[in-house]
Amino acid sequence: MDTLPQSMKAVVIDKHGDSSVLRLETQHPLPVMNETDVLVKVHYAGINFVDTYQRSGLYPVKLPLQVGREGAGTIVDIGSNVPPSYGLQVGNRVAVFTQGTTAEYVSAPAESVMVLPRSVSTEQGAAIMLQGLTAWTIVQDAHKVEQGQTILIQAAAGGTGGMLVQMCKHLGATVIGTVSTPKKAETARKHGCDHVILYKDNDVQEEVMRITSTKGCHAVLSGVGEATFAEDLACTRRKGTLVSYGNSSGAVSSFRVLDLSKKNVKLVRPTLANYIMERDEFVLRSQQLLDLVGSGVVRPELGGEYRLGEVAQAQDDLTTQKTTGKLLINIQT
Ligand SMILES: NC(=O)c1ccc[n+]([C@@H]2O[C@H](COP(=O)([O-])OP(=O)(O)OC[C@H]3O[C@@H](n4cnc5c(N)ncnc54)[C@H](OP(=O)(O)O)[C@@H]3O)[C@@H](O)[C@H]2O)c1
Numbered sequence: 494m495d496t497l498p499q500s501m502k503a504v505v506i507d508k509h510g511d512s513s514v515l516r517l518e519t520q521h522p523l524p525v526m527n528e529t530d531v532l533v534k535v536h537y538a539g540i541n542f543v544d545t546y547q548r549s550g551l552y553p554v555k556l557p558l559q560v561g562r563e564g565a566g567t568i569v570d571i572g573s574n575v576p577p578s579y580g581l582q583v584g585n586r587v588a589v590f591t592q593g594t595t596a597e598y599v600s601a602p603a604e605s606v607m608v609l610p611r612s613v614s615t616e617q618g619a620a621i622m623l624q625g626l627t628a629w630t631i632v633q634d635a636h637k638v639e640q641g642q643t644i645l646i647q648a649a650a651g652g653t654g655g656m657l658v659q660m661c662k663h664l665g666a667t668v669i670g671t672v673s674t675p676k677k678a679e680t681a682r683k684h685g686c687d688h689v690i691l692y693k694d695n696d697v698q699e700e701v702m703r704i705t706s707t708k709g710c711h712a713v714l715s716g717v718g719e720a721t722f723a724e725d726l727a728c729t730r731r732k733g734t735l736v737s738y739g740n741s742s743g744a745v746s747s748f749r750v751l752d753l754s755k756k757n758v759k760l761v762r763p764t765l766a767n768y769i770m771e772r773d774e775f776v777l778r779s780q781q782l783l784d785l786v787g788s789g790v791v792r793p794e795l796g797g798e799y800r801l802g803e804v805a806q807a808q809d810d811l812t813t814q815k816t817t818g819k820l821l822i823n824i825q826t
Pocket of ligand 1: 541542623624627648650651652654671672673674677716717720738739740741742763764766811812813814815816817818
């Protein structure tokens with residue numbers, strides 16, 4: 494094992510607020526490992542909305558907090574009680590779904606660590622553990638997407654949306670995607686959307702009803718939250734499913750359960766962690782996802798690379814609709 498440093502660079506918050514509360518500490522103590530943890534030298538960390546919800550206080554967290562929920566790098570130490578059946582070894586290139594990845598080192602519970610096959614790059618590994626796994630659990634566990642279904646995907650050029658489009662096409666669905674700009678429309682088409690609706694110029698519900706001969710969609714997959722919720726419900730067909738998986742425009746604040754009865758719609762509000770809490774669930778969905786990425790069926794679009802000192806900029810770019818695809822922090826630069 495290489496000699497480990499005494500301290501490291503890490504991005505932390507010790508109070509809630511806008512992106513100015515993010516601090517890059519250059520002498521942050523190395524994480525303390527539990528016996529069921531592995532210590533990972535992080536090469537890339539992903540930027541996600543959850544980082545901004547933790548920062549703002551929308552999602553409760555204990556402060557101070559080492560920022561970042563996903564990453565990829567190399568195992569440099571293994572806890573004494575990590576089950577050998579996990580197959581983890583020092584030197585393995587791995588992807589992790591854990592807290593604190595926006596740092597030079599993270600201590601990750603071994604159960605949330607996957608070894609990366611040669612066919613998946615370290616960048617791709619860091620890019621898929623949150624948005625990618627979310628997208629895959631949405632189309633498998635929240636609503637099983639099947640051949641012949643028509644699916645509406647809001648923010649189809651986004652990180653999660655872009656992967657949802659590719660997965661739904663792979664599963665044989667007709668995909669309608671929404672985007673804000675012509676440039677994002679190009680990206681959504683590249684991901685495989687059969688129909689792209691520029692929602693600033695067109696009425697999404699009208700367009701969806703036209704495309705589906707007034708039936709609506711078998712499922713609507715929306716991470717936008719408040720701004721599109723009424724539209725999401727309106728675009729879901731009778732006996733269809735609305736998967737409302739995020740809050741990029743704000744959390745859905747008011748909703749009448751009775752409204753579901755108009756079309757017997759099933760409403761799901763999933764969070765990734767609750768689909769992969771058990772190790773076997775995590776391994777099943779992660780392995781399937783790694784296979785999809787390794788074989789080129791799903792290609793995570795890398796929308797921007799930033800340095801450790803630029804986490805605030807990356808978060809602001811994500812929340813102000815400037816980006817497409819996945820934003821990564823290159824920890825080693
Ligand atoms: N449930 C889970 O476990 C889980 C996991 C991952 C992500 N999520 C959620 O999924 C959502 C999308 O996450 P992501 O990382 O993939 O982001 P993203 O889609 O890459 O970026 C958000 C996109 O949403 C669209 N948008 C529409 N109205 C917006 C507004 N008022 N403010 C900001 N964006 C708006 C924008 O696309 P246009 O410019 O095309 O409108 C924007 O680019 C987030 O709410 C996130 O919390 C949930």
